[in-house]
Amino acid sequence: MGILENAKHSAERAAVSAMADRLLKKLNDANDYSERTEIYLEIVDLAEKFYPEAKDKIASVREYVSDPNHRWMRMINHIIDDADPHYAKMMLLNLGYESFFRGTKTIRENRKKYNCNIPWLILFDPTMACNMHCVGCWSGTYGRKSSLTYEQMDKIVTEGKELGAHLYMLTGGEPMVRKQDVLKLCEKHNDCFFVAYSNSTLIDEELCQKIQKLGNLSFMLSIEGTPDTNDMRRGAGHYNAVMNAMNLLKKYGIVFGTSICYTKANVEAVTSDEFFHMLSEKGAHYGFYFHFMPVGNNAVPELMPTVEQRKYMIKRIREIRTEDNDIEFFPMDFQNDGEFVGGCIAGGRNYFHINSNGDAEPCVFIHFSNCNIKDHSILEMLQSPLFMAYHEGQPFNRNHLRPCPMLENPDLLVEMVHKTGAYQTNEESPEEVEHLCGKAKDYAEKWAPVADEIWASQTHKRPSYENYTKEKREHPELAAFEHADGSNHIDTDINAKEQANQ
Ligand code: SF4
Numbered sequence: 001m002g003i004l005e006n007a008k009h010s011a012e013r014a015a016v017s018a019m020a021d022r023l024l025k026k027l028n029d030a031n032d033y034s035e036r037t038e039i040y041l042e043i044v045d046l047a048e049k050f051y052p053e054a055k056d057k058i059a060s061v062r063e064y065v066s067d068p069n070h071r072w073m074r075m076i077n078h079i080i081d082d083a084d085p086h087y088a089k090m091m092l093l094n095l096g097y098e099s100f101f102r103g104t105k106t107i108r109e110n111r112k113k114y115n116c117n118i119p120w121l122i123l124f125d126p127t128m129a130c131n132m133h134c135v136g137c138w139s140g141t142y143g144r145k146s147s148l149t150y151e152q153m154d155k156i157v158t159e160g161k162e163l164g165a166h167l168y169m170l171t172g173g174e175p176m177v178r179k180q181d182v183l184k185l186c187e188k189h190n191d192c193f194f195v196a197y198s199n200s201t202l203i204d205e206e207l208c209q210k211i212q213k214l215g216n217l218s219f220m221l222s223i224e225g226t227p228d229t230n231d232m233r234r235g236a237g238h239y240n241a242v243m244n245a246m247n248l249l250k251k252y253g254i255v256f257g258t259s260i261c262y263t264k265a266n267v268e269a270v271t272s273d274e275f276f277h278m279l280s281e282k283g284a285h286y287g288f289y290f291h292f293m294p295v296g297n298n299a300v301p302e303l304m305p306t307v308e309q310r311k312y313m314i315k316r317i318r319e320i321r322t323e324d325n326d327i328e329f330f331p332m333d334f335q336n337d338g339e340f341v342g343g344c345i346a347g348g349r350n351y352f353h354i355n356s357n358g359d360a361e362p363c364v365f366i367h368f369s370n371c372n373i374k375d376h377s378i379l380e381m382l383q384s385p386l387f388m389a390y391h392e393g394q395p396f397n398r399n400h401l402r403p404c405p406m407l408e409n410p411d412l413l414v415e416m417v418h419k420t421g422a423y424q425t426n427e428e429s430p431e432e433v434e435h436l437c438g439k440a441k442d443y444a445e446k447w448a449p450v451a452d453e454i455w456a457s458q459t460h461k462r463p464s465y466e467n468y469t470k471e472k473r474e475h476p477e478l479a480a481f482e483h484a485d486g487s488n489h490i491d492t493d494i495n496a497k498e499q500a501n502q
Pocket of ligand 1: 334343344345363364365404405406407
């Protein structure tokens with residue numbers, strides 16, 4: 001950004017900050033959730049004034065903001081109730097203003113300008129070190145030694161911001177092993193929001209006090225059902241550590257959610273009414289569910305949910321999200337909610353991952369790369385061959401219940417990795433792409449007819465904005481699974497497309 005642009009941005013942020021103080025006070029003083037509706041509508045009107053170009057997007061926000069019983073509004077109200085006032089303001093500024101409004105605009109411009117995917121979220125692993133040894137954990141398969149330097153993390157955020165990304169998720173490994181550097185990063189980039197996927201064990205009183213002052217670091221805590229199902233996979237005493245962390249975060253008004261990996265062994269335990277109620281009472285009002293992925297040579301493919309269990313997950317998660325459900329927890333399913341984000345979001349379409357060695361991977365589960373943060377910029381990573389193959393191939397399947405080039409369309413990842421010459425990023429225990437995708441073949445074949453039947457039985461609205469290539473937007477029949485000959489491969493020749501784009 002130039003000097004003038006910087007000054008304009010600072011003045012605008014200061015104005016939004018003053019407004020946020022006033023509006024958050026009104027929200028906290030409101031007698032009930034219905035009284036808050038007027039204040040939310042005031043915020044939406046102000047947003048429209050600031051960003052008239054986002055009129056369409058804002059209109060849909062206005063629709064659900066008007067209804068205090070809407071599931072999103074119930075979740076937001078709980079967050080406002082629980083959050084420390086300064087923390088709530090930082091969320092509004094960094095997630096609302098910087099990421100949602102300014103970021104979206106910049107990202108869309110850059111997608112056109114650079115002809116590649118530009119994400120609104122970047123994941124990176126501060127370290128692969130972890131103080132735990134969970135059964136089937138893919139991150140342990142990288143080995144436990146590598147870490148990003150502070151300077152490399154700073155480079156990721158600085159360059160990501162230039163492209164419009166203001167949301168950063170820290171994975172690993174246990175990110176809190178590097179808590180001093182993470183806090184330093186949050187302090188320097190106080191116009192960004194950071195979320196750490198954590199095992200809870202290193203969250204203490206002193207850390208919470210620091211985060212409360214910063215206001216821009218949140219957590220997704222790993223938990224897997226009852227004390228028994230949780231500790232069976234994560235080790236004795238882990239459940240208690242999560243409870244302790246939740247108590248502390250709630251005490252300091254730090255917003256947090258959960259990160260739950262569902263497996264054949266725990267599907268029921270992590271979706272019971274009791275479990276959801278417990279999470280919401282502890283202060284977690286939203287959470288991500290991740291389908292177990294058989295990644296790594298040590299993976300236990302037997303832990304993959306059965307077809308019946310996956311069907312159950314789709315039904316169960318959606319049932320919890322209906323307005324008449326009294327559970328105050330909003331679950332999101334990374335594998336089954338593709339419909340709301342246009343399918344696979346990896347390869348920088350909405351997000352990508354940089355591992356603790358610095359390799360740029362299209363997805364946290366896909367351990368292949370063409371480049372590294374040590375000698376490439378973020379933009380070069382997004383334009384690297386494997387990321388461009390994602391860009392050209394997405395959506396990998398027009399049935400968004402089968403979004404993944406590895407899990408549900410395993411031939412596609414094999415093809416992309418060979419075509420782009422991507423190297424394996426797991427130095428300690430390299431896994432051939434055929435070995436990885438081979439573990440998903442049987443699963444994909446069994447899931448396909450069931451997923452197609454479910455998809456065909458539902459109605460699906462086509463979004464007004466789809467960040468696929470121009471060809472895919474204008475010709476949805478070009479999607480990978482729709483080849484007339486029934487084959488399942490990527491339809492566009494990457495090199496020819498690159499030349500055409502120049
Ligand atoms: S690569 Fe697979 S797991 Fe990763 S975002 Fe895409 S669909 Fe999801």
